[in-house]
Amino acid sequence: MGAQWKAKHKEAAANAKGRIFGKLSKEIMIAARSGADPDMNPRLRLLVEQAKKASMPRETLERALKKSSGHQANAVNFEHLTYEGFAPHRVPLIVECLTDNINRTVSEIRVLFRKGQLGAAGSVAWDFDYLGMIEAAPLKAGADPESAAIEAGAQDFEPAEEGATLFLTEPTDLDLVCRALPNFGFGVQSAKLGYKPKNTVTLGEAELQEVEAFLAAIDAHDDVQNLYVALAG
Numbered sequence: 001m002g003a004q005w006k007a008k009h010k011e012a013a014a015n016a017k018g019r020i021f022g023k024l025s026k027e028i029m030i031a032a033r034s035g036a037d038p039d040m041n042p043r044l045r046l047l048v049e050q051a052k053k054a055s056m057p058r059e060t061l062e063r064a065l066k067k068s069s070g071h072q073a074n075a076v077n078f079e080h081l082t083y084e085g086f087a088p089h090r091v092p093l094i095v096e097c098l099t100d101n102i103n104r105t106v107s108e109i110r111v112l113f114r115k116g117q118l119g120a121a122g123s124v125a126w127d128f129d130y131l132g133m134i135e136a137a138p139l140k141a142g143a144d145p146e147s148a149a150i151e152a153g154a155q156d157f158e159p160a161e162e163g164a165t166l167f168l169t170e171p172t173d174l175d176l177v178c179r180a181l182p183n184f185g186f187g188v189q190s191a192k193l194g195y196k197p198k199n200t201v202t203l204g205e206a207e208l209q210e211v212e213a214f215l216a217a218i219d220a221h222d223d224v225q226n227l228y229v230a231l232a233g
Helices: 016-034 042-053 058-069 102-112 145-152 171-184 205-219
Strands: 079-087 091-099 117-119 128-138 156-159 165-169 186-197 224-229
Touching: 016 042, 016 058, 016 091, 016 224, 042 058, 042 171, 042 186, 079 102, 079 205, 091 102, 091 186, 091 205, 102 205, 128 171, 145 156, 145 165, 145 171, 145 186, 165 171, 165 186, 171 186, 186 224, 205 224
Parallel strands: none
Antiparallel strands: 079 091, 079 117, 091 224, 128 165, 128 186, 156 165
16 A cells, blocks of 8 residues: 555545645644744654645644644644554554544544454554655656665655655655755655555455445544555555
């Protein structure tokens, strides 16, 4: 399934934009804790650029920045939670959440895992690589992703959606490679740290539909940011 699972036809959903903005807002709030100036905070700069490319309204972006720095009375403090376990048919799964209510999220994620198996920390992470993941699109025809990966310092690359390329880096090289890629013909669309499976599970059509339904239910939860699944595409 590549680096990150995405629900089929998700972008066509009526509330897709709202969900994207909600997830980006949470990420921005977390990143801004290390400094609210994008020029001095590489992670925040990338998220702000991503928000602009997603057409996030300026007011929404500014509100997220203010909430993170406590400039508003209703400033929100989000906590990062990671869950490991298995989808149906023993498909390894890592779920990343951002929540302002840990007890609520823990309880609701346990319920969503009823048809799978919720594991302890480390139960499946050993079968994933933790990497920098950069989605970038060619800035001009003929841009060579292999050459760009080598020159920019990426570890590897693979095709992504809509003609883009997913560049994989060491976690500490994420910002360095992001800055370098435009010099070699690729414009960065998104960048993050995430999990890539070392091995994948291949399923039949009926089993795959069951797993997709399970993943879609988890992905629909408001606190879930990312799903990483060891499922063959």
